Amino acid sequence: MQSNNLIFSYDMSKQFTAIAHPNIALIKYWGKRDSKLNLPAVGSISITLRDLFTKTSVEFDDQLTQDEMTLAGKLPDASDIKRVTEFLDLVRAQAKTTTFAHVISETNFPAQAGLASSASGFAALALASTRAAGLKLSKNELSILARRGSGSAARSLYGGFVEMKRGNTDDGIHDIAVQIHDEHYWPLDILVLITSEEKKSISSRDGMNLTRDTSPYYSAWVSSIDQDLRDMRNALAQKDFETVGEISEFNCLKMHSLIFSARPGIIYWNETTLALIQKIRELRSNGLSVFFTVDAGPQVKAICLPNHADRIERGLRTIPGIKKIIKTKLGPGAYLEHKNTALCPPAI
Numbered sequence: 001m002q003s004n005n006l007i008f009s010y011d012m013s014k015q016f017t018a019i020a021h022p023n024i025a026l027i028k029y030w031g032k033r034d035s036k037l038n039l040p041a042v043g044s045i046s047i048t049l050r051d052l053f054t055k056t057s058v059e060f061d062d063q064l065t066q067d068e069m070t071l072a073g074k075l076p077d078a079s080d081i082k083r084v085t086e087f088l089d090l091v092r093a094q095a096k097t098t099t100f101a102h103v104i105s106e107t108n109f110p111a112q113a114g115l116a117s118s119a120s121g122f123a124a125l126a127l128a129s130t131r132a133a134g135l136k137l138s139k140n141e142l143s144i145l146a147r148r149g150s151g152s153a154a155r156s157l158y159g160g161f162v163e164m165k166r167g168n169t170d171d172g173i174h175d176i177a178v179q180i181h182d183e184h185y186w187p188l189d190i191l192v193l194i195t196s197e198e199k200k201s202i203s204s205r206d207g208m209n210l211t212r213d214t215s216p217y218y219s220a221w222v223s224s225i226d227q228d229l230r231d232m233r234n235a236l237a238q239k240d241f242e243t244v245g246e247i248s249e250f251n252c253l254k255m256h257s258l259i260f261s262a263r264p265g266i267i268y269w270n271e272t273t274l275a276l277i278q279k280i281r282e283l284r285s286n287g288l289s290v291f292f293t294v295d296a297g298p299q300v301k302a303i304c305l306p307n308h309a310d311r312i313e314r315g316l317r318t319i320p321g322i323k324k325i326i327k328t329k330l331g332p333g334a335y336l337e338h339k340n341t342a343l344c345p346p347a348i
């Protein structure tokens with residue numbers, strides 16, 4: 001172990017545990033301008049969810065001859081091992097160590113099914129692994145690192161309403177997440193409607209590459225997002241629920257139209273996804289304040305004003321095919337468990 005190279009004087013044999021919550025995008029990240037550094041082609045805006053989480057413990061151990069990991073209570077498959085090991089290599093390079101690590105990670109929701117488990121997973125891994133390696137990164141540095149694991153992971157470092165910036169330089173130092181409003185700014189209810197617990201057929205990463213390479217609509221998507229971001233920032237600043245919902249649904253359907261138009265087209269939805277979207281629109285036309293969004297999977301998220309949430313939930317329960325409903329609110333950014341302090345805010 002090369003403890004003389006450590007930036008901080010933590011004991012590297014110590015286990016660090018971090019908790020991070022997934023986020024759902026109101027303005028979607030879809031497309032990479034650089035696959036190696038995982039630089040987004042577009043900015044995005046998300047909300048962090050309170051009641052879903054990933055909890056990850058990391059301990060570096062110089063007795064190990066490779067990284068050892070348990071993810072979601074199971075031994076991971078080869079592609080997960082590769083992804084986590086490559087991420088830990090980035091941490092090792094920064095900490096100037098070659099020591100391998102034990103990683104134990106669990107989530108309280110279905111992983112890899114379009115519920116942003118990679119967002120909470122890599123946010124928690126970034127925080128726990130850097131601390132365990134003796135690094136104490138700034139918020140921006142942590143955001144840049146988390147992004148290498150998963151583009152949306154940078155957003156899960158923060159609570160509330162979060163924007164992921166699309167930078168303009170090749171090194172990615174400006175492709176960072178920033179908090180727009182914290183989780184107390186606007187109490188909204190979110191119903192996460194789980195319609196399938198299966199792993200999705202194609203990962204976001206592969207889906208993005210296929211879309212960029214084959215969809216005739218890709219450049220129109222990329223060039224239209226700055227306007228959506230501006231409109232969404234303004235609507236959030238005014239707490240204008242109707243406009244936030246209108247922009248969010250527009251952006252969501254635009255992303256899925258883009259994804260449908262890849263070759264071969266990718267369909268993340270199932271019949272319950274579509275039935276729920278239609279039901280949400282029907283409930284809204286009956287005077288209830290609700291809008292939907294769907295990420296790269298079949299799950300639907302209904303965002304509601306709290307005084308309407310119970311009636312919206314009763315209406316949605318009439319749709320067959322829902323496996324589970326999780327009712328939640330906006331939640332905090334990633335934090336270290338043993339210190340029980342929020343990471344962002346306050347400062348790391």
Ligand code: PMV
Pocket residue numbers: 024025027028029030044116118119150151152153204205295296
């Ligand atoms: O962070 P990734 O690579 O899992 O991609 C996330 C893609 C979407 O969930 C569809 C959109 C988003 O902004 O979260």
